[in-house]
Amino acid sequence: MVNNLRKAIIIIGLLGLFTILPFFFHRSNYIMNILILCLIWGVMAASWDLILGYANVFSFGHLSFFIIGGYTSGLLAEYLGLSPWLGYIAGGLAASLIGFLIGIPCLRLQGMYLAIVTFSLQFVLPTFIVWAGPGKFENFSTGGSWGLERIPSPNLFGYVFTRSELVPWYYLTLSFFVLFISIIYIIIKSNVGLAFIALRDAEPQAKSLGVDEYKYKLMVFAISAFIAGSAGAYYAHYFGLISPASMSLDVFLIVLIMVLFGGLGVFPGAAIGAFIITIVNELLRPTLEWRLVILGGIVILTMMFMPKGVMDILAALGRLGRRIIKIKQAPNSAPT
Amino acid sequence: MLKVENINFLYGEVQVLTDVSINVEEGEFVAIFGPNGHGKSTLLKVICGLLKPVSGSIHYDGRVISRLSTQAIVDMGLVYIPEDRNLFPEMTVADNLRMGAYAKHARPKIKENLELVYQLFPKLKELNNRTASGLSGGEARMLAIGRGLMSNPKFLAIDEPSFGLAPNLRVDVFKSIEEIRKRGTSILLVEQSTTIASDYAHHIYVIEDGKIVFKGSKEEAYNNGKIRKIFLGL
Amino acid sequence: MDLETFINLFLAGLTLGTVYLLMAMGLTLVYGVTKVFNYAQGSFFTWGGYLAWSLSVGILGWNYYLVIPITLVAMFIFGMVFEKAIVLPLRRLPGWDFTVIIVTLGCSLALDNLILVVFGPLSKTVPHLLEGTFNFGKYAIAKHDVIMLVIGILVFIILQLFLSKTWTGMALRAVSQDNVGAKIVGLPLNTMYSMAFGIAGLLSAVAVILLAPRTLLYPLVGWTTLLKAFVVMVLGGLGNIKGTVIAAFALSIAEIYSAFFLGGIWAMPLFLAVLVIILVFKPKGLFGSW
Numbered sequence: 046m047v048n049n050l051r052k053a054i055i056i057i058g059l060l061g062l063f064t065i066l067p068f069f070f071h072r073s074n075y076i077m078n079i080l081i082l083c084l085i086w087g088v089m090a091a092s093w094d095l096i097l098g099y100a101n102v103f104s105f106g107h108l109s110f111f112i113i114g115g116y117t118s119g120l121l122a123e124y125l126g127l128s129p130w131l132g133y134i135a136g137g138l139a140a141s142l143i144g145f146l147i148g149i150p151c152l153r154l155q156g157m158y159l160a161i162v163t164f165s166l167q168f169v170l171p172t173f174i175v176w177a178g179p180g181k182f183e184n185f186s187t188g189g190s191w192g193l194e195r196i197p198s199p200n201l202f203g204y205v206f207t208r209s210e211l212v213p214w215y216y217l218t219l220s221f222f223v224l225f226i227s228i229i230y231i232i233i234k235s236n237v238g239l240a241f242i243a244l245r246d247a248e249p250q251a252k253s254l255g256v257d258e259y260k261y262k263l264m265v266f267a268i269s270a271f272i273a274g275s276a277g278a279y280y281a282h283y284f285g286l287i288s289p290a291s292m293s294l295d296v297f298l299i300v301l302i303m304v305l306f307g308g309l310g311v312f313p314g315a316a317i318g319a320f321i322i323t324i325v326n327e328l329l330r331p332t333l334e335w336r337l338v339i340l341g342g343i344v345i346l347t348m349m350f351m352p353k354g355v356m357d358i359l360a361a362l363g364r365l366g367r368r369i370i371k372i373k374q375a376p377n378s379a380p381t
Numbered sequence: 382m383l384k385v386e387n388i389n390f391l392y393g394e395v396q397v398l399t400d401v402s403i404n405v406e407e408g409e410f411v412a413i414f415g416p417n418g419h420g421k422s423t424l425l426k427v428i429c430g431l432l433k434p435v436s437g438s439i440h441y442d443g444r445v446i447s448r449l450s451t452q453a454i455v456d457m458g459l460v461y462i463p464e465d466r467n468l469f470p471e472m473t474v475a476d477n478l479r480m481g482a483y484a485k486h487a488r489p490k491i492k493e494n495l496e497l498v499y500q501l502f503p504k505l506k507e508l509n510n511r512t513a514s515g516l517s518g519g520e521a522r523m524l525a526i527g528r529g530l531m532s533n534p535k536f537l538a539i540d541e542p543s544f545g546l547a548p549n550l551r552v553d554v555f556k557s558i559e560e561i562r563k564r565g566t567s568i569l570l571v572e573q574s575t576t577i578a579s580d581y582a583h584h585i586y587v588i589e590d591g592k593i594v595f596k597g598s599k600e601e602a603y604n605n606g607k608i609r610k611i612f613l614g615l
Numbered sequence: 616m617d618l619e620t621f622i623n624l625f626l627a628g629l630t631l632g633t634v635y636l637l638m639a640m641g642l643t644l645v646y647g648v649t650k651v652f653n654y655a656q657g658s659f660f661t662w663g664g665y666l667a668w669s670l671s672v673g674i675l676g677w678n679y680y681l682v683i684p685i686t687l688v689a690m691f692i693f694g695m696v697f698e699k700a701i702v703l704p705l706r707r708l709p710g711w712d713f714t715v716i717i718v719t720l721g722c723s724l725a726l727d728n729l730i731l732v733v734f735g736p737l738s739k740t741v742p743h744l745l746e747g748t749f750n751f752g753k754y755a756i757a758k759h760d761v762i763m764l765v766i767g768i769l770v771f772i773i774l775q776l777f778l779s780k781t782w783t784g785m786a787l788r789a790v791s792q793d794n795v796g797a798k799i800v801g802l803p804l805n806t807m808y809s810m811a812f813g814i815a816g817l818l819s820a821v822a823v824i825l826l827a828p829r830t831l832l833y834p835l836v837g838w839t840t841l842l843k844a845f846v847v848m849v850l851g852g853l854g855n856i857k858g859t860v861i862a863a864f865a866l867s868i869a870e871i872y873s874a875f876f877l878g879g880i881w882a883m884p885l886f887l888a889v890l891v892i893i894l895v896f897k898p899k900g901l902f903g904s905w
Contacts, residue, residue: 150895156893157652157680160716160846165887168842172880294835305717332734341725348718370651455801469789471854480789483782484801505833532800578879 063219067212083323084222087316090303091229092272097239100265103156106163107273108300109141109170110374112292114274115170115281116174119193122282124185129199129282133275140274141267146358148266167297192288195310198282203231211276214283221279225272232268233312235319270366297299299326302344317359353365382536382567383408383459385430388437390420390427390591396422399590401437404584405536410559410568412578415588421571422464424588425538428569429461430454441446441536442504455484458535464544466525470514474505474524481531490533497564498527501557518545522554530561537561539570543577551577617747624875626760627829628868633767634826638844639776639851641815641822647791647854648666648811650712652700654719656815656844657837658726659697663690663820664729676889679742687820690746695809696815697722723837731834734838743825770821774814775856777785790853798863839883843870846890 070076093107114136119129123136151162178189187193198206199217200267206214232238240261243250252258280285290296299322307318323341329336383405391397398420415421418603426432428439430451433482439447446454451461465555469477470544478498482491500522504552508516516524523544529537543551562568562581572578579599587595588607595601595608603610638660645653653659663686666793669675670682700719705711742761790797790807797804822840823832830836847866851859866889870882 102782150891154894158849160652161842161849162887162891162894165883165890168839168883169887172884176880294838295724295728298720300719301717304723309713334728337728338725338732341721341723341728344724345701345718348714348721349708429799431795451798452801452803455799461799463795463799465795467793467799469796470791470793472785472788476785480785480802481800483786487801528800 049334053311059327060223067215069340074209074211077215079323079327081211081218081283083320085276085283086300086303086319086323088225088276088279089273090300090307090315091226091264092269092276093300093304094307094309094312094315095229095266095272096098096269098302098308098315099238100262101241101244101310102152102262103160104163104265104266105168105297105301107269109163109166110144110270110299111277111280112170112287113143114140116187116277116293117274118278119196119281119287120187122197123193123195129148129197129278132282133278136281137248137271137279140277142271145263145267148263150160152262152266167292167294171292174289175350188288190289192286192290193281194286196285196287198285200363208283208285218279218283226313227268229272230312232265237265241265249307267373274373292303294339296333298344302340305344306347382409382442382571383427384440385424386438386440388421388424388427388434388439390432390434392423396591398427400436400588401588401591401593402585403593405567405569406583407567407607408562408565409583410581411560411570411584411586412575412582413569413571413586413588414573414575414579417573419588420591421588422540422592425461425540425569425571426463429459429538431461438583455532456486457531458486460529460532460534462525462529462539462542462552464540466521468513468516468521468524471512473510473512474516475509477524477528478505478531481528482533484532487533490504491531494533498530501530501560502527503514517549518546522546524553527559534566536567536569538566541572543572543574555581620692623760624871625758625868626764628871629646629864630760630763630767630825631871632867633764633771633846634840635844635867636771636860637767637818637825638840639847639859639863640771641818642841642844642848643859644787644791644814645811646848648787649698649702649808651715651719653815654716654841655697655723655726656819657841659690659816659819660696660823660837660840661727661730661832661834662693663816664741664823664827664836665734665739665822666690667824667827668741668832671737672742683824686824687817690816690820691813691847694818694819695813697816698812703808727834727837734834735798736805738831738832738833740824741824743828759828767821767825770818770887771860774818783810810846813889842883843886846886849890850893 066080069079070080088336089107089111093104096102096107117139118127118129118132118136125136125278147163147166151159154162171357174187175190177185178191179186181289182291198208200206201217204213206217208214244252244258244261278289286319303319303322304315305318306322307314307316322340326336326340329339332339383403385401385403387395388398388401391472401420401424403413403424411529413421413424427434430446430449430453437447438445441459442452442457444457444458444600446457469480472480478495479491482488482494487494505523505527508520509525512522515564522545526539526542529539534536537558539558543554546554550575558568558570559581570578579602582599585595585597585599585602586593587602595605597605623780625633638656638737641659642653642656645651645656656753665673666689667679667682667686670677671679701722702715705715705718708714710818736856747759749756749758749761778785778788786797786802787810790802790804797807819837823836827836827841847859847862850866851857851862869889870885873885874882
């Protein structure tokens with residue numbers, strides 16, 4: 046009971062903090078952009094953690110869903126004039142559908158195989174995008190390797206979001222983030238989430254009780270793909286641009302690092318990881334070409350010393366903090 | 382030769398071995414009996430370095446081996462033959478035996494030891510080119526012991542040498558083990574079936590629930606009413 | 616398509632096959648012995664190539680025939696050091712089999728971008744082992760391809776002999792077949808792990824020296840080869856030598872001919888499609904025993 050109250054306070058506190066952040070930073074478009082990116086990647090990373098950390102599915106193709114969502118929404122906006130609001134949903138649905146279709150054969154595979162098959166999507170998807178580029182078809186183009194440009198921004202009751210005014214974008218993104226993180230949280234706490242914890246901790250017993258691993262995995266796969274696709278669509282309409290470069294190997298590794306850095310299967314580790322890595326990535330920009338080398342180094346060191354990710358450190362800090370408080374309160378009594 | 386003192390071992394939260402102490406003098410044949418799942422195999426694994434004890438010490442040949450790797454322990458002449466046999470499934474019988482002689486001190490003696498193995502287990506010579514995965518239970522057990530012998534052991538720790546074997550084979554296996562002991566190798570074995578092994582044993586230990594509940598000779602075990610029950614597997 | 620083109624393509628397919636075979640052998644060996652799938656093996660490939668390039672035409676200008684053995688030895692050592700410094704420390708941690716995937720990915724990120732930093736993004740040309748062509752009447756066959764095929768097969772045979780006849784080779788196989796059994800016969804496991812990685816490094820170096828003259832050298836060159844090698848490994852069945860050989864050549868020949876008719880960019884999708892189809896029907900690979 047006390048635990049829940051404490052959690053609620055932390056959440057409200059954080060929410061409050063995030064709500065007032067723009068008051069300090071609204072003058073700097075640079076910082077506002079970073080914050081917005083943190084939120085978008087936070088959703089993406091959290092959705093990946095759902096399938097990777099909770100459902101224990103070695104899916105390494107999650108970024109592909111992000112891209113599929115982005116392209117779907119962008120293309121629908123360009124060729125059918127679809128509003129971005131519907132585009133977010135359409136992008137999510139497209140990604141979810143493809144995720145479902147891929148999942149049916151692939152989720153039966155063992156870990157390592159599944160990892161490589163999904164990882165190969167990284168290399169295959171851009172091929173198709175480039176192939177369907179300018180000149181291939183008469184009335185249709187994905188933009189090829191240059192990407193899809195001039196993707197429209199959303200329009201809220203007449204107000205058209207623009208990248209010169211990032212504060213409204215920020216609040217929109219924050220709402221988007223809160224919405225999807227809540228959805229993910231609800232899933233984790235639901236029967237589906239319980240099923241996975243059971244499968245993770247006591248597989249034979251869970252299965253004997255009738256937990257159908259495959260069915261649940263497929264469900265979570267499709268749902269997390271939807272969220273990633275939606276995030277991708279959001280990303281596309283925010284930047285106004287999406288290209289195969291958005292899913293380069295570097296981006297893949299960075300997003301994967303976000304998930305792992307935060308700790309797998311520990312909510313909301315992935316989102317926290319996304320925040321930290323996005324910021325670290327930005328801070329490292331002055332190192333130019335060395336940025337990714339250093340980032341890779343950080344990954345290696347992190348996993349060696351903090352294999353459970355950031356949540357591990359937070360938990361340890363939490364325990365340390367509580368012990369300090371106890372000592373302060375009763376300096377003369379023996380430790381219990 | 383082997384002195385195990387106050388070994389404690391936990392598997393997760395479960396205490397599998399509590400304060401276990403065992404002694405094997407050079408050239409002795411010592412048997413450990415007890416019901417299944419009460420820690421006999423675990424004790425052997427701890428002695429041979431596959432598992433590390435939480436507390437206690439193990440002395441072998443004058444040195445402390447409690448923290449050593451299995452490889453180092455094998456190099457000292459202490460060879461373990463597991464219940465699961467752990468043969469190399471895709472290698473032939475010949476290659477499995479050969480691999481037994483990998484250790485530096487065992488290589489110069491390959492020819493000798495191979496002769497010995499074929500003498501004790503002539504069937505293995507017949508099966509020379511058979512792949513290990515294609516062996517029957519009894520043949521696999523012979524190969525496991527044979528491979529252990531190729532490591533030129535001064536001390537053999539064997540887990541359930543006769544398990545799953547037909548009765549006549551059981552007698553043969555123990556005869557062979559006694560042969561090996563006569564040539565100067567100390568023997569510590571763990572068994573569920575007590576009848577044959579206890580005939581050869583100098584000392585007997587009985588483990589129940591991870592604790593040593595008896596130490597003595599075969600006669601003493603028989604005369605102890607409570608032990609007799611466990612001893613006879615009742 | 617005329618006969619000369621057909622033959623040259625076929626030869627190119629065979630030589631490509633040996634490259635995939637060697638990479639796949641490296642992957643299989645490492646996975647079998649250490650139970651680690653080394654995502655950074657592509658980076659071994661890339662580093663081997665750039666090392667060979669720097670020592671010869673790129674920077675130092677040494678004789679290429681001298682550079683080759685130096686590169687092979689260097690990459691062997693590189694593999695061993697990699698294992699000792701990165702993989703071994705992770706074994707002590709809980710959940711290490713997942714952590715090691717992340718770390719090897721992180722390593723590939725660092726290693727590939729280090730190449731980018733030092734050498735820049737433009738492709739480098741690696742010398743052919745032999746310039747020119749053999750001429751049989753009116754047919755010309757690239758000398759390099761023939762040499763590639765011969766060397767590739769030679770290395771493969773030497774590898775097989777090493778694994779089946781030498782103490783170390785047999786020890787490697789033993790470790791991959793039964794880890795506990797290996798311990799109780801006194802095999803030095805840690806040494807075996809390093810050796811497996813070292814050999815994988817060496818095989819990657821051979822592979823890149825054979826392949827790079829044709830495909831050029833660029834920072835991400837290792838990834839496509841790695842993935843294709845993985846498909847070969849899966850198709851052939853883990854640990855199944857015959858299967859791996861067949862898979863390597865079947866896929867490489869298919870790749871060469873489809874590249875000729877459809878264009879090179881479809882190689883990866885083709886491999887992936889084949890992989891998925893096979894795995895759907897035979898989740899353990901075509902000849903898998905694993």
